[in-house]
Amino acid sequence: MSEFQQKCSLVGRDRLADDVYRLTLQAPRIAAHAQPGQFVMVRVSDGLDPLLRRPFSIHRVFANGDISLLFKIIGKGTEMLAHCCLGDELDLVGPLGNGFVLPDEGPVCLIGGGMGIAPLLFLAEQLHMTGRETGNDYVLLGARTQDELTPLDEEFAALGYTVQRATDDGSIGHKGFIPDLLDFILPEMTQVYTCGPHLMMENVVRQCRQAEVKCQVSLETHMACGIGACLGCTVNGKRGLVHVCKQGPVFKAENLEWSLE
Amino acid sequence: MESGMRESYGEDTGCPENCNAPDLRVQIGSLALRNPVMTASGTFGYAREFENLVDLDQLGGIIVKGISLQPKPGNPPPRIVETSCGMLNAIGLENVGVDRFISGKMPYLRKLSTPVVVNILGDSVEEYSEIARKLDGVEGVAALEVNISCPNVKKGGVAFGTVPEMAARVTEAVRQASQLPLIVKLSPNVTDIVLMAKAVEGAGADAVSLINTLIGMAIDPVSRRPKLANVIGGLSGPAIKPVALRMVWQVAQAISLPVIGIGGITTANDALEFFLAGATAVQVGTANFYDPSSTGNIVQGLKGYLQEQGEDRLVDIIGTLKIGTD
Ligand SMILES: Cc1cc2nc3c(=O)[nH]c(=O)nc-3n(C[C@H](O)[C@H](O)[C@H](O)COP(=O)(O)OP(=O)(O)OC[C@H]3O[C@@H](n4cnc5c(N)ncnc54)[C@H](O)[C@@H]3O)c2cc1C
Ligand SMILES: Cc1cc2nc3c(=O)[nH]c(=O)nc-3n(C[C@H](O)[C@H](O)[C@H](O)COP(=O)(O)O)c2cc1C
Ligand code: FES
Numbered sequence: 001m002s003e004f005q006q007k008c009s010l011v012g013r014d015r016l017a018d019d020v021y022r023l024t025l026q027a028p029r030i031a032a033h034a035q036p037g038q039f040v041m042v043r044v045s046d047g048l049d050p051l052l053r054r055p056f057s058i059h060r061v062f063a064n065g066d067i068s069l070l071f072k073i074i075g076k077g078t079e080m081l082a083h084c085c086l087g088d089e090l091d092l093v094g095p096l097g098n099g100f101v102l103p104d105e106g107p108v109c110l111i112g113g114g115m116g117i118a119p120l121l122f123l124a125e126q127l128h129m130t131g132r133e134t135g136n137d138y139v140l141l142g143a144r145t146q147d148e149l150t151p152l153d154e155e156f157a158a159l160g161y162t163v164q165r166a167t168d169d170g171s172i173g174h175k176g177f178i179p180d181l182l183d184f185i186l187p188e189m190t191q192v193y194t195c196g197p198h199l200m201m202e203n204v205v206r207q208c209r210q211a212e213v214k215c216q217v218s219l220e221t222h223m224a225c226g227i228g229a230c231l232g233c234t235v236n237g238k239r240g241l242v243h244v245c246k247q248g249p250v251f252k253a254e255n256l257e258w259s260l261e
Numbered sequence: 262m263e264s265g266m267r268e269s270y271g272e273d274t275g276c277p278e279n280c281n282a283p284d285l286r287v288q289i290g291s292l293a294l295r296n297p298v299m300t301a302s303g304t305f306g307y308a309r310e311f312e313n314l315v316d317l318d319q320l321g322g323i324i325v326k327g328i329s330l331q332p333k334p335g336n337p338p339p340r341i342v343e344t345s346c347g348m349l350n351a352i353g354l355e356n357v358g359v360d361r362f363i364s365g366k367m368p369y370l371r372k373l374s375t376p377v378v379v380n381i382l383g384d385s386v387e388e389y390s391e392i393a394r395k396l397d398g399v400e401g402v403a404a405l406e407v408n409i410s411c412p413n414v415k416k417g418g419v420a421f422g423t424v425p426e427m428a429a430r431v432t433e434a435v436r437q438a439s440q441l442p443l444i445v446k447l448s449p450n451v452t453d454i455v456l457m458a459k460a461v462e463g464a465g466a467d468a469v470s471l472i473n474t475l476i477g478m479a480i481d482p483v484s485r486r487p488k489l490a491n492v493i494g495g496l497s498g499p500a501i502k503p504v505a506l507r508m509v510w511q512v513a514q515a516i517s518l519p520v521i522g523i524g525g526i527t528t529a530n531d532a533l534e535f536f537l538a539g540a541t542a543v544q545v546g547t548a549n550f551y552d553p554s555s556t557g558n559i560v561q562g563l564k565g566y567l568q569e570q571g572e573d574r575l576v577d578i579i580g581t582l583k584i585g586t587d
Binding site for chain 2: 002003004005043048049050051052053091093221222223224225227228229230231232233234235236240241
């Protein structure tokens, strides 16, 4: 696997909702090697506070060598990132980790909650590019309110996916949680790809298990290095601790420990 | 030194392109380094993790993750948290164990032209000497760094690093078990670091390195819980640099062994502070995580500084701190 440390200039900055941003960066070497589900470590400041890089999924890759990141302001690092200006240079390390394994056969369902949507658009585009018929594939997106979902839901729909939405406030789609939508869809599916809040993924994994549908999950943990050196990013796997940055962030659900009942 | 040094060292003077460039070579006991910038244990994995990001053959030395006799799984997560200009870790010395280190990691490491120093740790004096014995004569191992200072293990470890007599016993035991150059890594979590340094000097160490992490803690006020599963952890990064610098300065004045400075070093200026305070070499730790290019930048920055100051050799500036009026 090859990864690079690269200074990337900011060529696009969109504010999608109050605290949700999409940044596009010139990152030709990272773009050339990126797989859906992989991530980059971003240095948000040249100074020493915040000190550590922030991990972000690769949201999109463009043929001209640009990549996009989609993120929400959570704390000081993402706050600083949101205030970057066009032309600014950001130091990135990537692409890192193991991405999603593409399906041998369809149909598949992509399930994103909150910023878990980020890696799924890249996955959806890649699946689309393989020339597969996406008409039977589903994308389920969950968020707090409608404005966190647009224009992302339209971008999935434009690729031919059947998109269903769930919002906490019911401002669009189903009022409630994504797993509620799954009962009807799951029996038709051969594989589920999910990224989002842990509780949501736990429910998705349980439903997949009951329906005997394969499931790949993308995990988040606190990371210092992103490349397997600090050993800080562990979670419980079926056979002992696993390192999310190196063995993940995408795992087969059955290889992880879930507190399902 | 038979087992460790590689022949390729002789031709590398630290100035591949321009031989008028300043000479960065330093000597740690019998261990010769092309430049004084090493990577600190636990922050550089087993080096291969960085192969695409760092020119491993341009480093002064590589200290690998601490190795114990048996593999260790480490502590439960969460294991790291960021703090102001630093981080806390409670990895708990997760490592592959000495046998798998030798069979699985050394084949890659010994192909590098950079000296590889193995950081070792144990729960008892016997364990330290057994690991040292196993590593003695292993091709490509240039030196041992004895970690008597990790704050994240419950048994024994703390006493080794905080009680001078215990530190001396471990040092003697490893000295007897191995021919390799012996660096003893000191803990800052003591009232008098000079006493510790003197104890290991008297027990046969070839050098001391300092500091390991400072014991610290972070709390989430919302959940009212500690942010680390282990409750306490080791603080590293720029936040600890002033403490490390003070300790290096005190120790360098008190003993005659080479001192290796560690703690919050990110830039050439950081490293220079340590050389002026008396360090013969430095180790870069946490900076590898947030800026893998920092070791290379430090080497370049040191050359630039020496040129500007009209110095030919780095060794000439070691311990040249000026105190007082003249
Ligand atoms: C592999 C991976 C991919 C990710 N992809 C995305 C993405 O595409 N979009 C997005 O919005 N977020 C993503 N995250 C989460 C994102 O990294 C955090 O939201 C971000 O680090 C918060 O930083 P902060 O400085 O704003 O928050 P602070 O609270 O100030 O951060 C303090 C520390 O906690 C860490 N941290 C805080 N929240 C998280 C979290 N949820 N996961 C991991 N570390 C965290 C920070 O990195 C930092 O070290 C991803 C996380 C991982 C591990
Ligand atoms: C994640 C992590 C793991 C570490 N593991 C070890 C170890 O195995 N053995 C050891 O002697 N020191 C270990 N250390 C301590 C470092 O080698 C170094 O002494 C310390 O981090 C201070 O330097 P820094 O501020 O440049 O990071 C570790 C530090 C960190 C941050
Ligand atoms: S983040 Fe450092 S090992 Fe995974």
